[in-house]
Amino acid sequence: MSYASLMVHVDLDYRNDARLKVAGDLAERFKARIIGIAAQAEVTPVYYADSYSSAFIAERDLADIKQRMQQAEERFRTALSGRVKDIEWRTAIERPAPFIAEQSRAADLIIAGKTASDDKLDLSDQFDPSDLLGRAGRPLLLVPHDVDALKAERILIAWKDASEARRAVFDALPLLQLSQKAIVVAIDEDNDPQLANRNVADVVAWLGHHGVNAAGRVERLHGHAAEQLDKVAAEEDADLLVAGAYGHSKLREWILGGVTHDLLKQTSRCHLLSH
16 A cells, blocks of 8 residues: 555645655655645625725735745745656635645645644635545645654554544555554543553554554543643654544534644644544
């Protein structure tokens, strides 16, 4: 199993160096092609302006978006020049998450970064990872701005006996098979360590059948699960955390469960999330 096609989201206004470097590294590792993708919606018309002024503003803003898209493409191609032979660029004048989700049919893995949108509610022009997770049907690799590389030599798997976690482990299998060690960690929220250990043992055995050197670990819940997982990842020297993305409801946009929401905020390491 491998990743043959990677898709990397390129922000128009924020740093892309880390995610482009990781995308290039993964493309070399898996001999994969890379699709660069960028999108931004048109600015909402200024209703208090007269029709001539409103049209002028809209035309000016559209030209600005197109110019920034061209600049983003140049950064994308420059970053991957000499590293990846098969590259492609796709753009659209629309909201990023729906467009990326639609185009994800062409990729095995979507790579994105942490942007200022993580703290904003402006969904018209910035990328929202939580929005994409509920739409894409593909795993999402989140790369913090300050990450220099993704070695993925030691990978932490946040295990919960749910379909999202099973999906995440399967989606991460190409990376897990290249790792030196995978650590399957279950946070025992139900105070049933026997059941938790049995579930973890099954996952470790399954990974072993796929050639992955894996070990299990069960932790009693202390405080917030996401913070506990981050602490265990640091103890295990893991630079990648694999987890299922759990959705509790839909209200205009996808609203994710508490642990997933907290993981999206963490910037100490890369996260591979699946829903």
